[in-house]
Amino acid sequence: MTTLVIASQKGGVGKTTVAINLAYSLARRGWKTLLVDTDPQGSVGLSLSEKARASRGFYDVLTSGAEVDSLILPTRLPEYRLLTAGGGDLFYKGMGQEGTVFASARGRMAELFHRIEGGGFDLTIVDTPAGVYGITGELLRFADHVLLPQQVEPLSLRSIPQMLKAVVGVDGVRGQRAGASVLLTMLQEEEPDSMELAAEIRALLPDQLMCDTRIPRAADFLKASRLGVPLGLLYKKPSATALVFDQLAAEMENELNLESEEEADEYTRLMD
Template sequence: MISIAVSSQKGGVGKTTASINMAHAFARAGLRTLLVDADPQGSVGLSLTRQSRMLSGFYDYLADPGIPLERLLVPTRLETFTLVAAGQASDYEVGGAPTGAHLARVRGFLRAVEARGFDICLIDTPAGLFGLTADIIASSDAVLVPQQAEPLGIRSVPKMLEGLNRLRVIHPRLIVLGVLMTMVQNDMAESRESVNALRQLLPGDLVLRTMIPRDALFVKASARGLPVGVLEDGAGALAVFDALRAEIEAKLERSGHTSLRRDGSA
């Protein structure tokens, strides 16, 4: 199984939207996909199922790792797409805990997920690079960093990448997939300039070619509890996230990770 943490230095950058629609793209491609809502706000669960607050989930497992994984798995309308909500214990005291405090339980959770036969696990993490988020990244195969395309936003990216490099000291095999530009407005000069500035600032292919546009469809999809690609007018968004999935798979393969296959194994 391949596990990918979706993390950002601050909130409001489109991290949850990216996580939901990436998971849907991987599931549509035939991979058994698990999307884990590790953000205490429970945004993934609230976007996909209105009953998420009543479900046991990731934080319940942190509080009691004896909970069977089957109790946490929430099927979706797509057979290959499964959700784990934040859970009823999402106010579990993790914010003030030092990095490493939850490492063993996060790794135990991922081992249980892999044993259940999933091909890929995407984890929507709390903002920041400390505490539980650091433990999730240090337990994952790869990390993706969504960042909104605006001048103030891109200033935090170098600090985020410095933090990821520090985490690689304890997890040398961590693959930094790069920065995913979100909320891109091609008709606005400031947005275009932010993307160009970040591409000039960072080396090589550290900024993904695929970019997520700012689109009212994402709000509409969330209101209906659906990935944006399944909306009647969501074909364009579907193509964007299919391109993102393909780019991520290519990066994983170039990094020496076992490539994902459509026969139900990774």
């Protein structure tokens, strides 16, 4: 099982959007995928369904040691399952000062990932609240790979180097350092300023850190989020924007070395 943590130093850059839609594309491609919401605001639940909003989840495991297996929700896609954030308020209230919050939750978090590991998933995608310290810092220790959405805007240029230092330097619980990929989001291809900024961000980073896929700014995102569906389900025939997440999924499969049990590519000829 591979764990992909989605994080960013800044809020509102598209983490949750990427998490929901990338998980959908990977599940459609056959990977048994668990999406874990660790944002105490419960943004995945808010985006997807009434039921998900009210469910117990990640923070209930941390505060009360609830059984994670019983909290994992199915979706219409058998390969796509969800662990919602659950009671984040209680976690932050009940556990007091920062230092002690995370120290006491560490054991339960390790147990949670251990349980998920035994749950038969190929991949766990973890959506995190903004910022790379605090709870996100703890989660990064369980990552095999970190995906870092960056909004194409001037502030990103300034904050990326510092953010990378915080993320890439984290020692994992299994003694490994996680891989990392930076994903540009909300790119406006028709705006020269936006394209120039994207080029500047690209120039700032080593090639192997950059995703080839870039997420465009598009009105469909608002619509999908309002209706509580992944972009791929917004129209009967998925839009070009929805297909961007298939491209990202293919890229991540390589990056994460997801291994399929099926025989390597067998080709079906279009005609015999």
